[in-house]
Amino acid sequence: MENSQTQQVSRRAKILDVLGNWIGVIPFFIFIIVFLILPSMNLFIGAFRDLNGNFTFDNIIGLKDPAILKAYSVSLQVSVITSLVGSVFGFFVAYAITIGKAPKWMRNILMTFSGLAANFGGVPLAFAFIATIGRTGLITAILKNICFSNAAGVQSCPLDIYDNGFTLYGVLGLTLAYTYFEFPLMVLIITPALEGLKRDWREASDNLGASSWQYWRYVAFPVLWPSILGAGLLLFGSAFGAYATAQALTGGSIYLVTILIGQQIRGDVLGNPNLGYALALGMVVIMSITITGYTILQRRTARWLKS
Amino acid sequence: MSFLKLTHVNKTFADMPAVDDFNLSAEQGEFVSFLGPSGCGKTTTLRMIAGFELPTSGKITIADQDLTYVPPNKRNVGMVFQSYALFPNMTIADNIGYGLKVVGKSKTEINKRVDEMLDLIHLENFRERYPYQLSGGQQQRVALVRALAIRPQILLLDEPLSALDAKIRVELRQEIRRIQQQLGITTIYVTHDQEEALSLSDRVVVMSQGRMEQVGTPSEIYTYPATEFVAKFVGQINLLPVDVINPPEGLVKVGQQPVRTSRALNRADGAHAVRLAIRPEELNPGYLEGANNLTGKVDSITYLGSIIRVRIDVEGQLISMDMFNERKLKMPAVGDIFQVNFDADACWLI
Known part of the structure; x- marks a missing residue:
């Protein structure tokens, strides 16, 4: 009798324990189901439906349209370039404030700036760029007014960036x-x-007769490679999926997949939401291929990581 | 002729002296330990030998070659770090062969040396494993042979056993000594563990606040500590304030009880506060005619495994006595009146 009571209490405690562990993540799962899984399913189904709700491959076939292929190409081009430039530039800045001899105050400023700038996208960013290096932007105007006269008294203003073929748009x-x-x-x-x-790795490498280049070639880069690869993928993803900045900056005049999707879903002239779904599905496929590539590369280069 | 020579080496960090007028000559094949508490300058000195720190002044030579300002990668000095510092992205074989690879040795030569080194530490089957797949002791063995694989002029070890548990530490220190003797390599070993320093070294340099307190063989350091710091830092010691009765005869009093030391005090010694130094293991239980005898009350008894430490209150002064833990040992009880005796040779005045 007493034994069964003890068992009951213990079972109840176990259930409460399990419930306690899961209760914190329940809102997360609800959020994921409502705002990720259901829309993704809707997107997938929508890509194979026409405007009347009938099953069709037309939207997928429609992706072969030259304008759409160009949009994918431009999106990929911008994403690859910006993720590469961002990775290299960001790496050197991070190097300067960690391993380099940059003063501590600079590190604090750069980290705060990075936290802010990494989340500063969309319309405000587009406006900031227009206000600074747009056709009538502040920097553009300053540079435009820096003029020189040659010996013959002929004036030239070589720093007019728009005269030199640059356009922000x-x-x-x-x-x-x-x-x-x-x-x-x-x-x-x-x-x-x-x-x-670790500082000890660098010192051990030096101690064993290696040069700085050899240390980076054989130790530091291979150790950092999984992180660099992961960061590069994240950068690629964030550029590939960006919409508001491009829309605000170029007014939709540039062909990006996200802008095309926006046009289809907003219901502009000839708008076809189901083609928009197919375009988004194409993006998902590209991201999936990229992530698969990343995973394979990571597995090859990071066998030494504890699994 | 000395193989490694440090002459008037000084190092300051932001005007704070870290190493103060350090002088040392080590012979080829000698094992020298730097022993001292944290912040005494032992690691800084080692790092100056390795080239990771530049001396503020002074000179470092190895085999008569001035290496004071030579970069670390040109010194041919092997170093073992406390954290092992194995490269995590490389297999054990690649770690050991790294120093040979970066100087352009052939694959055949690297493989041969790696095999030799793995054989030296009996880890032949761990060639293709990664560091995380090895225990701490195994990793440190690999770190040791990685440093030796380049056939360095000198081997430097910076508290290599600190991160390991007690049993492995004892095993590994014996292995370090065996390999060092087998290869006959001049070795500098940094530690704060007196047992390690005393058991491994040909000579010990005891350091405090950047200065060398004493240099000597382990036996000299332990038996004849030159300063109060060395006496306190190396081993256990009783330091008892005494009144000097007869300086030429070395006669002093602990409380009201006379004690004779084998060494006479000069008058100048007698003018200062003098303390009687005696190791706990030099005290014997009971009264002995002709020896120094002290009587007190048992204050506490501490069981330390192979030894038992009895603390005796002698007229307000606590004295520790160590006894071997034998089955036949008759233990006093706390509060008992207890007598201890010791030779005049066993104690000295500081």
Whole structure:
């Protein structure tokens, strides 16, 4: 009798314990189901439906349209370039504030800036760029007014960037704007990894006769590689999925997949939401391929990591 | 002729002296330990030999070659770190072969040396494993042979056993000594563990606050400590304030009880506060005619495994006595009146 009572109390305690462990993550799962899984399923189903709800491959076949292929190409181009530039630039900034001899105050300023800039995207970022290096932006105006006279008294203003073929409202401008939030993201991600490089490894390498280059070639980069790869993927993803900055900066004049999706779903002239779903599905496929590639590469390069 | 020579080496960090006028000559094949508490400058001195720190002044030579300002990767000095510092992305074989690879040795030569080194530490089957797959002791063995694989002129060990548990520490220190003797390599060993320093070394340098307190063989350091710091830091010691009765005869009083030391005090010694130094293991239980005898009350008894430490209150002064823990040992009880005796040779005045 007493024994069965004890068992009951113990079972109840166990259930409460399990419930206690799960209760914290229940809102997360609800959120994921409502805002990720259900929309993804809707997207997937929608990509194979026409406007009347009938099953069709037309949307998928429609992705072969030259304008759409170009949009994918430009999106990929901008994403690859900005993730590479952001990775390299961010890596060197992170290096300077961790392993380099940059003063501590600079580190604090750069980390705060990075935290802010990495989250500064969309319309405000586009506006900031227009206000500074737009056609009538502040920096553009200052540079435009720096003029020189030659011996013959002929005046030239060589720093007028728009005269030299630059435009903020094209791929180059977009790349610049994206790099603005990409490199701080890299700084935030790679700084802890650089801090994880032990001073003893460097000293052991020196002690064994290696040069600085050999240390980076054989020890530091291979150790950092999984983090760099992961950060690069994140940067690629954030550029590939960006919409508001490009839309605000170029007014939709540039072909990006996200802008095309926006046009289809907003119901502009000839808008086809189901084609929009197919476009989004294409993006998911590209991201999946990228992540698979990343996973394979990571497995190959990080066999030494504890599993 | 000395193989490793440090002459008037000084190092300051932001005007704070870390190493103060350090002088040392070590012979080829000698095992020298730097012993001292944290912050005494032992690791800084080692790092100056390795080239990771530059001396503020002074000179470091190895085999008559001035290496004071030579970069670490040009010194041919092997170093073993407290944290092992194995490269996590490399297998054990790659770690050991790293020093040979970076100087452009052939694969055949690297493989041969790696095999030799693995054989030396009996880890032949761990060639293709990664550091995380090895225990701490195994990792430190690998770190040791990685440093030796480049055939360095000198081997430096910076508290290599600190991160290991007690049993492995004892095993590994014997292994370090065996390998060092087998290869006949001049070795500098940094430790704060007196047992390690005394058991491993040909000579010990005891350091405090950047200065060398005493240099000598383990036996000299333990039996004849030159300063109060050395006496206190190396082993256990009783330091009892005494009144000097007869300086030429070395006669003093602990409380009201006379004690004779084998060494006469000069008058100048007698003018200062003098303390009687005696190791706990030099005290014997009971009264002995012709020896120094002290009587007190048992204050506490501590069981330390192979030894038992009895603390005796002698007129307000606590004295520790160590006795071997034998089955036949008759233990006093706390509060008992207890007598201890010791030779005049066993004690000295500081």
